[in-house]
Amino acid sequence: MKNVKVIIWGMGAMGSGMAEVLLQKKGVDxxxxxDIGEKVGKPIFDILGKEFPxxxxxxxxxxxxxxxxxxxxxxxxxxxxxxxxxxDKIKLIVENKMNVITTAEEMxxxxxxxxxxxxxxxxxxxxxxVSVLGTGVxxxxxxxxxxxxxxxxxTDIKHITSRRVNSLSPFxxxxxxxxxxxITVEDFEKGKADGSLxxxxxxxxxxxxxxxxxxxxxxxxxxxxxxxxxxxxxxxPHGEAKAGEVxxxxxxxxxxxDGKTIIEMDHPQQIEPEQVGVNxxxxxxxxxxxxxxxxxxxxxxxxxxxxxxCVNMIPQTINARPGLVTMIDLPIPRAILxxxxxxxxxxxxxxx
Amino acid sequence: MKNVKVIIWGMGAMGSGMAEVLLQKKGVDxxxxxDIGEKVGKPIFDILGKEFPxxxxxxxxxxxxxxxxxxxxxxxxxxxxxxxxxxDKIKLIVENKMNVITTAEEMxxxxxxxxxxxxxxxxxxxxxxVSVLGTGVxxxxxxxxxxxxxxxxxTDIKHITSRRVNSLSPFxxxxxxxxxxxITVEDFEKGKADGSLxxxxxxxxxxxxxxxxxxxxxxxxxxxxxxxxxxxxxxxPHGEAKAGEVxxxxxxxxxxxDGKTIIEMDHPQQIEPEQVGVNxxxxxxxxxxxxxxxxxxxxxxxxxxxxxxCVNMIPQTINARPGLVTMIDLPIPRAILxxxxxxxxxxxxxxx
Numbered sequence: 001m002k003n004v005k006v007i008i009w010g011m012g013a014m015g016s017g018m019a020e021v022l023l024q025k026k027g028v029d030x031x032x033x034x035d036i037g038e039k040v041g042k043p044i045f046d047i048l049g050k051e052f053p054x055x056x057x058x059x060x061x062x063x064x065x066x067x068x069x070x071x072x073x074x075x076x077x078x079x080x081x082x083x084x085x086x087x088d089k090i091k092l093i094v095e096n097k098m099n100v101i102t103t104a105e106e107m108x109x110x111x112x113x114x115x116x117x118x119x120x121x122x123x124x125x126x127x128x129x130v131s132v133l134g135t136g137v138x139x140x141x142x143x144x145x146x147x148x149x150x151x152x153x154x155t156d157i158k159h160i161t162s163r164r165v166n167s168l169s170p171f172x173x174x175x176x177x178x179x180x181x182x183i184t185v186e187d188f189e190k191g192k193a194d195g196s197l198x199x200x201x202x203x204x205x206x207x208x209x210x211x212x213x214x215x216x217x218x219x220x221x222x223x224x225x226x227x228x229x230x231x232x233x234x235x236x237p238h239g240e241a242k243a244g245e246v247x248x249x250x251x252x253x254x255x256x257x258d259g260k261t262i263i264e265m266d267h268p269q270q271i272e273p274e275q276v277g278v279n280x281x282x283x284x285x286x287x288x289x290x291x292x293x294x295x296x297x298x299x300x301x302x303x304x305x306x307x308x309x310c311v312n313m314i315p316q317t318i319n320a321r322p323g324l325v326t327m328i329d330l331p332i333p334r335a336i337l338x339x340x341x342x343x344x345x346x347x348x349x350x351x352x
Numbered sequence: 353m354k355n356v357k358v359i360i361w362g363m364g365a366m367g368s369g370m371a372e373v374l375l376q377k378k379g380v381d382x383x384x385x386x387d388i389g390e391k392v393g394k395p396i397f398d399i400l401g402k403e404f405p406x407x408x409x410x411x412x413x414x415x416x417x418x419x420x421x422x423x424x425x426x427x428x429x430x431x432x433x434x435x436x437x438x439x440d441k442i443k444l445i446v447e448n449k450m451n452v453i454t455t456a457e458e459m460x461x462x463x464x465x466x467x468x469x470x471x472x473x474x475x476x477x478x479x480x481x482v483s484v485l486g487t488g489v490x491x492x493x494x495x496x497x498x499x500x501x502x503x504x505x506x507t508d509i510k511h512i513t514s515r516r517v518n519s520l521s522p523f524x525x526x527x528x529x530x531x532x533x534x535i536t537v538e539d540f541e542k543g544k545a546d547g548s549l550x551x552x553x554x555x556x557x558x559x560x561x562x563x564x565x566x567x568x569x570x571x572x573x574x575x576x577x578x579x580x581x582x583x584x585x586x587x588x589p590h591g592e593a594k595a596g597e598v599x600x601x602x603x604x605x606x607x608x609x610d611g612k613t614i615i616e617m618d619h620p621q622q623i624e625p626e627q628v629g630v631n632x633x634x635x636x637x638x639x640x641x642x643x644x645x646x647x648x649x650x651x652x653x654x655x656x657x658x659x660x661x662c663v664n665m666i667p668q669t670i671n672a673r674p675g676l677v678t679m680i681d682l683p684i685p686r687a688i689l690x691x692x693x694x695x696x697x698x699x700x701x702x703x704x
Contacts, residue, residue: 021507057496137505145684149501150648152685153489153657154663155373171459215690288687290653294634296502301642305505332684333498333504334491335640338567 004314004340005100005351007032007066009089011039011047013172013238014103018076019044023052027339028246028314032066033058050291061091070097070351073318074100076103078311083114086174087121090132091318094124099349100132101310101318105201107134108144109212109326112172112204122324128153131320131348135313135327137305138164139202142282143265145327150284150292157288160210161238163266165280166274167237168248170303176239179247180227181271188227199225200267207263211255213328218255218262220350225248226334228270236271312336315343318350356666357703359384360494361441363399364432365393365524365590366455369659370428371396371421375404377689380666382687384418385410385536415441421496427457428662429454429688432532433553435466439473440496442484447687451669451701452484455679459486459554460496461564461678462632464556474676481701483672485514487665487679489657490516491539491554494634495617496561497679502644503566511642512562515618517632519625520600521588528591532579532598533623540598551577552619555605559615563607565680570614571608578602580622587621599623667695 008015011033022030035039047271051057054337067075073095077100080086086104094098110118127134134140136261142253143162151157168179177197204221211218230247234237234240241247248270257264273280273330281297316330336343363385374382379661387397395409403409419427427445429452432438438456445607446453456553462470477484486492495514520531530550532540543549557571563570582599586592593599600622607615614635625632633649668682679685694703 024574053363097588098487141501141505145504146501148686149684151654151687153493153652153660154499154687155660155663157687157689159428198504213686215688215694217690222481243375293651294648296644296646298645300502300505300644304507304642308505313509314641327684328686329683330680331563331677332501332679334500334565335506335678336567337509343475344565 001341004028005031005072005093007075008132009034009075010033011060012078012174013303015078015112016048016308018311020048021307023055025340027341031072031315033060034063034066035060048153055159061136067092067096070076072098074099074101074314080104081198082106083110083117086115090121091124091238094128094130097128097130097185099130101135101313101317103306103310104134107138108139109205109208112208118213118324127324131321131322132324135309137300137302139205140309140327142300144206147210147284148213150294151286156218157286158167159262161285163262163283164299166269166299166302167280168269168271170301172238180240180250181247182241184245185229192225193322199249200251200269203265208257209326209328212262218257220256224252228268232275234272241271241272286333317346321344353693356380357424359424359427361386361427363387363412364430364526365655367402367430367660370663372400373659373663374473375407377692379693382410383424385412386415386418387412419444419448424450425702426451426453426666432456432458434458434549435462435469438548442473443476446482446583447478449482453480453665453669454486455488455658455662456490460491461560464560470676478675481674483669483674484676485665485669486659488689489652489654489661491557492648492661492679494652496558499562499636500565502646503638505642506638507512509638511561511639513616513637514650515635518621518651518654519632520621520623522653524590531601533591534593535618537579537599539583544577550605552621557619559605559607561678562615570609572608576604576605580620586624586627591623593623618669618672661685667692671700
């Protein structure tokens with residue numbers, strides 16, 4: 001079998017990180033990279049700031065140059081958070097008969113916010129014999145897949161709490177803007193009101209995955225979003241907040257059935273939480289038979305976690321039946337420490 | 353779609369527990385139960401000690417009466433720990449064209465101890481168009497699947513520690529005997545030497561799943577097994593140990609590469625640990641990029657956890673491609689709280 005061929009679309013913090021990981025793995029080649037503006041025409045090693053001996057130093061190209069029929073086995077799409085924004089790009093990739101993994105949070109369970117686009121993507125993917133997955137550390141792992149895996153030990157469940165207290169510091173410029181890092185409370189409220197501040201994108205998706213995975217039913221999802229205002233100046237690699245400014249967002253969501261909350265999501269996220277004594281961590285608390293009380297501390301790091309999940313789900317996505325898939329349709333995620341080709345099923349949809 | 357039809361083979365603590373859970377679930381029927389001796393001919397509600405209105409009170413039968421061609425969609429086989437002992441039963445079920453889930457610990461990854469039987473089971477299952485899965489709480493979830501799922505957030509790993517400090521109290525008579533509960537240290541050493549005391553069965557299987565899942569390589573697995581001698585009298589539902597007797601087993605295993613341990617498994621298990629101030633818990637510690645440090649406390653309860661895993665993996669096993677499958681081949685485990693039929697793929701191997 002030839003090496004697995006990957007194109008990375010979007011060479012920001014996430015896409016660059018995936019390139020760097022893939023360039024150090026066996027049985028997989030980065031055969032294309034896409035960005036806009038000044039990055040186009042630059043060799044990938046320049047963007048990554050180091051050499052990767054034994055790998056081709058490919059040139060970052062435009063969409064038109066790079067997305068051609070069967071140019072790769074899979075495209076890692078790292079450009080958007082919302083299904084509606086990612087849709088045209090996914091369509092183009094799929095019509096060029098390549099599988100897709102995207103970091104777009106809404107794509108972890110696109111039925112939640114864009115059911116019609118989800119249906120169209122499913123049809124397009126089936127028609128072109130490829131699979132489309134949205135994943136990342138969250139949504140994708142911590143507040144949905146991990147929760148579901150732990151319910152595997154339960155015969156019955158009354159209530160689920162998923163709590164993620166995390167640092168935004170590892171994330172790039174796009175995330176800083178989405179979270180309102182460094183803006184005033186007034187601007188935060190304005191951005192929240194006009195929808196330009198998204199905060200964490202992923203609650204309806206994580207809740208959707210849990211509900212579908214368990215075969216549960218809910219009537220509604222309530223969400224809240226409040227600013228975390230810092231008392232001290234905080235500085236992260238891609239964003240900063242002076243005292244009195246917004247250093248993060250406290251997000252909550254409640255999945256309700258008959259007016260009663262059965263799924264609770266609590267997700268305060270901010271830059272540099274250590275500066276103010278906040279201990280980060282991931283919590284899964286299942287009130288069921290039996291009870292589950294799991295704590296990971298500190299939290300599984302957001303940036304590298306998302307990079308890892310997208311890279312690690314490549315074989316499962318290539319192996320999957322054609323169509324739109326989610327984390328509950330595929331075999332369990334796990335790190336790939338050996339040759340990527342060993343994880344590819346002999347009958348998988350791979351460009352030979 | 354008709355209800356999913358299940359036969360339970362072995363009405364001990366595990367099989368009875370599965371029957372009880374299934375009799376309370378939607379879209380699934382217990383259509384047969386098998387045991388030996390006095391239980392044969394008894395109505396299942398008598399054995400379970402309660403009524404389940406709306407369900408048929410089936411009579412516990414013999415193997416010959418119950419295992420007939422396509423008598424059910426799946427058989428839950430809860431009689432053995434070792435592949436070699438379970439093999440003839442699995443063969444019979446598979447040749448009668450029914451899927452199998454077994455609690456036999458070695459069947460979680462039968463390639464580890466019985467590679468030839470594993471191959472034969474795979475061939476038989478494929479020839480008969482059915483799937484065979486071994487699972488449970490451990491092996492099956494805590495020391496393998498859960499570990500692997502958490503590695504999904506990692507790009508690289510140096511060392512993995514999985515620790516399970518658990519109570520044996522929820523388990524049945526078979527487990528008490530396998531663990532040497534209530535025997536003397538002298539008898540423990542004798543049983544260990546002649547192989548009649550198995551302790552925890554599952555380390556080579558959990559390590560095998562991790563190694564294959566990650567695409568890692570190891571050269572050898574070292575195991576150790578020491579008695580946990582109690583200072584106080586302990587009494588559990590299915591076993592007891594007087595002061596000075598064996599109340600449990602401290603098991604360890606080390607997966608080594610080039611003489612260096614890369615996977616460490618630590619699993620002290622005993623009846624009534626609370627009586628002597630031992631806090632139970634499940635630990636996953638990954639020295640990788642990023643580091644993962646997960647603790648579930650108390651441990652996910654062994655008895656009900658195994659019952660749940662076997663019941664909850666029914667749809668994934670019915671949906672799977674024919675052959676011998678493991679937890680790394682199938683979609684993530686999760687509780688089934690709705691109708692079982694909603695989790696069955698339209699093209700799955702189900703008896704219509």
